[in-house]
Amino acid sequence: MSDQLTLPAEPRERAGKGASRALRGEGRVPAVVYGAKKEPLSIHIEEKLLVKMLETGHFMNSVVEIKVDGGKHRTLPKDVQFHPVTSRPIHVDFFRLAKGSKVQVNIPCRFVDEEASPGLKRGGVLNVVRHELELMCDVANIPDEIVISLDGLDIGDSVHFSDISLPEGSTSVIDDRDFTIAGVTAPSALKSDAEEAAEDEEGVEGEEGEAAEGEEGAEGEGGDAQAKDGE
Structure with a gap:
């Protein structure tokens, strides 16, 4: 405090x-x-x-x-x-x-251990959903900040309220859900590469499908010609 x-x-x-x-x-x-x-x-x-x-x-x-x-x-x-x-x-x-009362305050979050996050090391981006937490605190023990470790977070991982520790006498004003505080997301470059790979795969599948349809059409035309010769 x-x-x-x-x-x-x-x-x-x-x-x-x-x-x-x-x-x-x-x-x-x-x-x-x-x-x-x-x-x-x-x-x-x-x-x-x-x-x-x-x-x-x-x-x-x-x-x-x-x-x-x-x-x-x-x-x-x-x-x-x-x-x-x-x-x-x-x-x-x-x-x-x-004396002895509780008050509602907005306490800022401070994120640490970025160097211990595999996702951030790989170029991921820290997406902060909540920069502050709404807490009910004892008037004698109001924290300056809530320190949140990013240790072990990979791309796609998130920090939820249940993952952090609050000072004694503090509780969350939001108590009906385990809300997200922050997460590590893929950088736009990785997203673009993944999207391009998906598009390339779809293109190959489309070409294979068209080739298969062409073969089926050729077989059908050959069958019709044989039938006419038989007549």
Whole structure:
């Protein structure tokens, strides 16, 4: 699990688009803390510090302790809104964590042991079906990533959910099927060679069939000629 992040904040006294726009002009980002059967708390945070945390790559599955007005709120980021043109963060939702609770998070997959995959050594391509896994995790044990080994995978082989191990306290949100996470597929060059070989084989079979039909036709014509001579 990622180290807990700490984010100082200030209470947001005014709501509305105008107030939010003014905060952004001062380098602040409006945010809200909600959940755990408590009243929502409107706050604003420093944009530069938020961007720095976002750049870590694991902000969305890190526990963030928000300090405001002398109090501490243990949270999990649930949504970050970005400006459509500038891509600057313009609002953040934080979900307040209750002790002993579970939360739904998207955890990224990291694939290792590529050099131990016979299929990849032969030029196969890793086809990733799910870059993230939707998991229910204990708030005290949220993983940074799920490491998946490709050891032994040949062309045509796949990694399913049942093939991986999850941290203690984590379960899949999808529990009604053993879904595919990734697989090793044949490269386009091999596919083309196989297709050409199949087409060549079909062509040979077609030529043999036409030759056989021609022989049968010749035999039939010879029989008709003999019958006429007999008459």
